[in-house]
Amino acid sequence: MEELSRECLMETLDVFSGLKRIGGSEDEHRAxxxxxxxxxxxxxxxxxxECDGYVSTPIEASVTVEGMDQTFEALPRxxxxxxxxxxxxxxxxxxxxxxxxxxxxEQDWYAGxxxxxxxxxxxxxxxxxxxxGYGVKGLIHLWTSEEPVLHYETVSPxxxxxxxxxxxxxPDFPVVGLRSCDRESILPLLTPGACSRTATVRxxxxxGCVRLQIPVAELAGETPEYVLVGSxxxxxxxxxxxxxxxxxxxxxxxxxxxxxxxxxxxxxxWWPAHSNGRYAGSTxxxxxxxxxxxxxxxxxxxxxxxxxxxxxxxxxxTSGVAGDTLGDILRRCTGQAEVVIRPLGRGSDLSFFGPRxxxxxxxxxxxxxxxxxxxxxxxxxxxxxxxxxEDTMDKVLLILVDGMRPDSIAACGSEYADNMLKSCRYKDxxxxxxxxxxxxxxxxxxxxxxxxxxxxxxxxTFVPMARxxxxxxxxxxNAGKRCAFYYTWEQLRDLxxxxxxxxxxxxxxFHGQGIKADRTVTDAAIAAMAAEKPDFIFLYLGWADETGHxxxxxxxxxxxxxxxxxxxxxxxxAATPEEYKVLITADHGGHDMNxxxxxxxxxxxxxxxxxxGSPDEFTSEPISILDIAPTIAKWLGAAPDxxxxxxxxxx
Numbered sequence: 001m002e003e004l005s006r007e008c009l010m011e012t013l014d015v016f017s018g019l020k021r022i023g024g025s026e027d028e029h030r031a032x033x034x035x036x037x038x039x040x041x042x043x044x045x046x047x048x049x050e051c052d053g054y055v056s057t058p059i060e061a062s063v064t065v066e067g068m069d070q071t072f073e074a075l076p077r078x079x080x081x082x083x084x085x086x087x088x089x090x091x092x093x094x095x096x097x098x099x100x101x102x103x104x105x106e107q108d109w110y111a112g113x114x115x116x117x118x119x120x121x122x123x124x125x126x127x128x129x130x131x132x133g134y135g136v137k138g139l140i141h142l143w144t145s146e147e148p149v150l151h152y153e154t155v156s157p158x159x160x161x162x163x164x165x166x167x168x169x170x171p172d173f174p175v176v177g178l179r180s181c182d183r184e185s186i187l188p189l190l191t192p193g194a195c196s197r198t199a200t201v202r203x204x205x206x207x208g209c210v211r212l213q214i215p216v217a218e219l220a221g222e223t224p225e226y227v228l229v230g231s232x233x234x235x236x237x238x239x240x241x242x243x244x245x246x247x248x249x250x251x252x253x254x255x256x257x258x259x260x261x262x263x264x265x266x267x268x269x270w271w272p273a274h275s276n277g278r279y280a281g282s283t284x285x286x287x288x289x290x291x292x293x294x295x296x297x298x299x300x301x302x303x304x305x306x307x308x309x310x311x312x313x314x315x316x317x318t319s320g321v322a323g324d325t326l327g328d329i330l331r332r333c334t335g336q337a338e339v340v341i342r343p344l345g346r347g348s349d350l351s352f353f354g355p356r357x358x359x360x361x362x363x364x365x366x367x368x369x370x371x372x373x374x375x376x377x378x379x380x381x382x383x384x385x386x387x388x389x390e391d392t393m394d395k396v397l398l399i400l401v402d403g404m405r406p407d408s409i410a411a412c413g414s415e416y417a418d419n420m421l422k423s424c425r426y427k428d429x430x431x432x433x434x435x436x437x438x439x440x441x442x443x444x445x446x447x448x449x450x451x452x453x454x455x456x457x458x459x460x461t462f463v464p465m466a467r468x469x470x471x472x473x474x475x476x477x478n479a480g481k482r483c484a485f486y487y488t489w490e491q492l493r494d495l496x497x498x499x500x501x502x503x504x505x506x507x508x509x510f511h512g513q514g515i516k517a518d519r520t521v522t523d524a525a526i527a528a529m530a531a532e533k534p535d536f537i538f539l540y541l542g543w544a545d546e547t548g549h550x551x552x553x554x555x556x557x558x559x560x561x562x563x564x565x566x567x568x569x570x571x572x573x574a575a576t577p578e579e580y581k582v583l584i585t586a587d588h589g590g591h592d593m594n595x596x597x598x599x600x601x602x603x604x605x606x607x608x609x610x611x612x613g614s615p616d617e618f619t620s621e622p623i624s625i626l627d628i629a630p631t632i633a634k635w636l637g638a639a640p641d642x643x644x645x646x647x648x649x650x651x
Contacts, residue, residue, distance in 0.1 A: 006480045008255060009248045012038075013307075014533070016244035017393040017579070021235040023055045023273030023280065024210025028234050031247075032213045035233070035270055038251060039217050044258045049214040049288065053273045053280030054161040056080075058152060059204040061176040063140055065091070065186055066197040072182045076203035077123060077141070078276050079156035080175035086202040087174055089117045089137040093190040097122035110134040112194045117201055119190065121183075128155045128171050138201045139175040142183040145376040147384035148615050151177060152236040152275065159351065160283025161209075174203035212272040214281050217254045219266040225296050226265035228357075229253065230282060231303040232274030232349050238579075240393045241380040243274075245307030264298065271349050275387075282349040293355035302362040304348045304379065309394070309637045311365035311381025315340030319360040326361065340364065348379075390615075392579035396632050397525075397537045399572070400446075401565045402439060402489070403545030403595065404586040405553060406430070406606040412562040416570045420584075425616070426609040426649070432624040433588045437595050437602040439545065440491055442587035442625060447471040447495045449629040449644035462494040470641045472629040473500045476536055479638035484528055486521035487540035488513075502534060515543045515564055522568040526575045535636060537580075539572065541565050545590070553590035553601065576612060581635050584608040585628060607649070616650040623649055 015034050019027040032048070039046040061074035092113040097120035101109060110131070117138035118131055131139060143151065157169050178186075189197065231246040238244075247270060254268045273280035286293065305311075314330055318341065327339045344350065344360055352360065365381040366372055377386035385391045406429040409417050421427060434445040434452055440460045441452040448455050448471040455465050473483050473496035484503035485492065493504065505524050509517035518541040525539045544561045551557035569584065576582060584606070591601035607623060609616075626646030633640050634648040 004252055004256065008252050010480050012248035012251055013240065013244055013393060016247060017238055017240050018533075020237055021233060021239060022057055023234040023276045024053065024212060028272055029213060031233050032215055032270070032272070035215050035247070035251060039215070039254065042255050042258055044254055045218045045220075047216050047218060049216065049285065051212050051214070051281070051284045051288070052161070052209050053212045053277045053284065054209050055207065055273055055277040055280065056154075056156070057206045057276045059206060061174070061201070061203040063176060063178060063202075064200045065189070066199065067189065068185070072178055072186075073150065074140075074176040074178050074201075074203075075150040075152060076205050077175040077177065078152070078154035078205070079158075079278065080128075080171045080203060080205070081173050082205045082207060083174045083201065083203045086200045087117065087138050088198055088200040089115060091190060091195040091197050091199050092116035092118045092136070093187075093192050093195060094118050094120035094122070095192040097127065109193075116194060117199050119186070119199070123153060123155060123175060123177065125155055125157045128175060129157055129169070132171055132173070136173060138173045138199075140199065140201060141175065141177045142187070143177060143180045143376060144183070145374065145384070146180050147375055147377075148179055148181060149384065149388040149390050150179060151377070152387040153177065154275070154278055156278040159279060159346070161277070161280050174201045176201055176203055210273070212277070212281050212284070214272060214285055215270050217268040219254070219257055219262060219268075221262040221265035223264055225298045226267050227299045227301065228293070228297050228352075229266065229268045229301045229303065230349055231268075231270055232272070232281070233270040234272050234274050234276070236275050236387050236391070237389045238392050239275075240391055241308040241383065242305045242386060242391055243303075246303040246305060249306050250303050274349055279349050279351050282351040286351045286354065290355055293352065293357060297355060297357050299359040300350075300352050300357050300361070302348055302350055302360075304362065305381060306363065306365060308365055308381030308383055310367045310371060310383055312368040313340075313366040315342065315364040315366060317342045317344045317362045317364060319344045319358070322359050322361075340366070393535075394635055394637075395533065395535050395537075395577075395580045396635050397529075397539065397572070397576055397580045397582045398628070398632065399539045399569055399582065399584045400541070401544055401562070401569075401584075401586050402540065402542040403548050403553070403588060403590050404562060404565070404606065405589040405601065406604055408554060408559060408562045409566075409606060411554065412559045412566065414563045414566040417563070417566040420608065420610060424608050424610050426607075426618045428607045428623050429604075430622070431585070431605050431607040432622070433586075433603055433605050434625060435598045435603065437588040437597065439489070439587055443492060443495055446587065446625045446628050447473065449626045449640070449646040451626070451645070460491060462491060469643045471495065472632060473497070473536075475633055475638045475641060476636060479636065481535035481636055481638065482532070483536045483538075484525075484532070484534040485538045485540070486525045486528070487538070488517040488521055488542040489540065492540060503528065503532070509542050509546065514546075515561060518543050518565065518568055522572050526572055529575060529577060529580070533577065536632065541568060548590045548595070549593055552593045553595075573610060573612065578612075580612065582610050582612045583628065583631070584610065585625070587625070609649075619647075619649055619651060
C-alpha cells in the first residue's frame with residue numbers, strides 16, 4: 001500500500017483545528033467544503049447528500065445554591081430544556097443515582113424527588129427518563145473525576161431526528177453539568193434525599209432544524225459489494241481528537257485507496273450532527289440508503305477519535321462475526337499482547353442495525369496504565385479533554401529572556417510581571433541551569449536535555465557534537481510538528497539541524513537595534529501565531545543579557561530592560577491563541593557584569609507557566625533547564641530521545 005502522507009494528515013488537522021464544527025453551523029459547512037475540495041483535487045468521485053436535522057446546541061448554564069455566595073458556571077446537556085429565566089426548587093441529593101433498586105424501593109426513594117431539582121453523578125439518558133417519570137424539576141450532574149473542565153453531553157432518548165411522537169420524550173426540565181471541584185464545594189452542605197436548601201438552575205440552548213450535508217467518497221470495486229467507512233465531522237467546539245483526527249484518517253484512506261484496484265468498492269462518509277443532533281446525519285443516511293445498504297454493504301467501519309495524546313493501545317467493538325480475525329490483525333500490526341474486543345453497542349454513529357450488514361466494527365483507543373480509567377471520559381482515548389473546549393491541537397510557545405535572574409522579575413517594577421507571579425499555573429524561582437552558565441551551552445542543554453560535557457559546547461562557539469543527540473526540534477519535526485524560531489542572537493541558529501525549522505527569523509540586536517530587535521521578533525511571533533500557527537514557537541529576547549554585561553546585573557538599567565521584556569511578553573501573550581501552552585524561562589542569571597560561574601546568581605533561573613492553554617498537574621520536585629525539552633515534547637506528543645536526562649515538569 002502506498003505510504004500514508006503525514007503532510008496530508010496534518011493539513012486536514014490544521015484546517016479542522018480552526019473550525020468550531022457544531023452541527024448545522026457555518027464552520028461545519030466549511031469543513032464539508034474542504035473535504036469535497038480535496039476529493040475533487042485527487043479525482044475521487046464524491047456525492048453530497050443533504051437533509052434536515054433537528055439539533056440542540058448547549059450555550060451556557062449556571063447553578064446557584066441557597067446559602068452559598070457564588071454562582072457556579074455549568075453546561076446544559078443537549079436536548080434538555082431551555083430555561084433562560086431559571087428554575088428554582090428544593091434540592092434532592094440522589095445517593096442512589098447508579099443503583100439498581102427494587103421497584104418498591106425505587107418508588108419510595110424517588111417519591112421524595114417530585115418537584116425537586118435532583119443533584120447527583122448520573123446523567124445518562126435512561127436515568128434522565130426515569131427522573132422525568134417521577135416529576136422532577138431539574139438535574140444537576142456532578143462530574144466525578146478531577147479534570148477542571150466542563151463537558152458537553154446529550155440526554156436525548158431519541159436516535160437521530162425525532163418524529164412528532166417520540167419528540168415528546170425529550171426532557172422537559174433543565175439538565176446541567178458541573179465540574180468536579182464544584183462537587184467538592186456543594187456536597188458537604190447536603191444530606192441524602194430531600195434537602196432544606198433550594199437551588200436555581202439556568203440553561204440556555206439553541207434548538208431547531210438545520211440543513212446538513214453528508215459528503216460520501218465512492219470508490220468502485222470489481223464487484224457491486226462495498227465496505228462503508230464512517231467518521232463524524234462535526235464536533236463540540238474545535239474537537240481536534242473528537243473527531244478531526246478521524247476525519248483526517250479516513251480522508252487519507254480515500255486518497256490511498258483511490259490509487260488501488262479494489263475487489264470490493266469502498267464508500268467513505270463523513271457524518272454531520274453527531275454531537276448536537278444525536279447522530280442525525282448517519283441515521284438519515286441509513287434510512288435513505290436502506291435498500292442499498294441491505295443488499296450490497298458487507299462491512300461497516302466506524303472511525304472516531306483515533307489520534308489522541310496518551311492513547312497507546314487499540315481495541316474494537318464488533319458485531320462478532322470477525323472478532324478473532326480482527327484481533328489477530330491488530331496484534332500483528334501493533335505488537336500488543338492483548339486486544340480488548342467488546343460487543344458492539346449503540347453510540348458513535350453506529351446507526352446501521354437495521355440493514356443486514358454482517359460485519360460492523362468500531363475501533364477503541366485506550367490510554368496505557370496507570371492513566372487508563374483515570375478520567376470519567378468515554379472518547380478521545382480516555383483523555384480528560386473529551387467533549388470540552390480543551391479538545392484542541394496543543395501548541396507550545398517557549399519564551400526565553402537571556403540573563404533574566406528570578407529576583408529581577410519582582411524588582412523590575414512591571415505590574416504585569418507581578419500579576420503573572422501571582423496568577424500563573426506553575427512557577428519555580430529556584431530552577432537550575434547548567435555549568436558553565438554561558439548562553440550557547442545553556443541553550444544547547446535546554447534543547448537537547450544533556451549537560452554541556454555531553455553535547456560538547458562549553459563556550460559561545462558552536463562545534464558539532466562528537467556523539468550526536470537528537471534535540472527537541474528534531475523530535476518535534478519527526479513527529480510532524482511545525483517549528484519556528486524568532487531570535488536576536490545569530491548563534492542560536494545551530495540549536496536545530498538544517499531543514500528542521502519551518503521558519504527561522506533573526507533580527508540581530510547589535511548594529512544599533514538594541515531592544516528594538518526584541519520588539520521586532522516579538523511582532524513576528526505574534527504574526528505567525530495569527531497566520532501560520534506553528535506547533536512550536538521559540539521566542540528569544542536577548543537585550544537584558546547585553547545590558548547586564550554593560551551596566552551590571554540588578555542595575556537600574558538592567559531592571560528597566562527586564563521590565564521592557566515583560567512588556568514584550570505581555571504583548572505576545574495577549575495575542576496567543578487558546579490552544580498554546582506557554583513556558584517562560586531564562587538560560588542563566590548573572591552577577592556584577594558577568595556570568596558563567598557556578599555561583600547561585602548565575603545558576604538560578606525562573607520557570608513560569610502562565611494560566612494559558614489547557615491545565616496540567618505539575619511535579620513538586622526540584623527542576624532544571626534539562627527538564628524543559630522533555631516537558632515540551634510531552635505537551636506535543638513527541639517521544640523524548642533516549643539519551644535525554646531531564647524529566648517532564650508535568651505529570
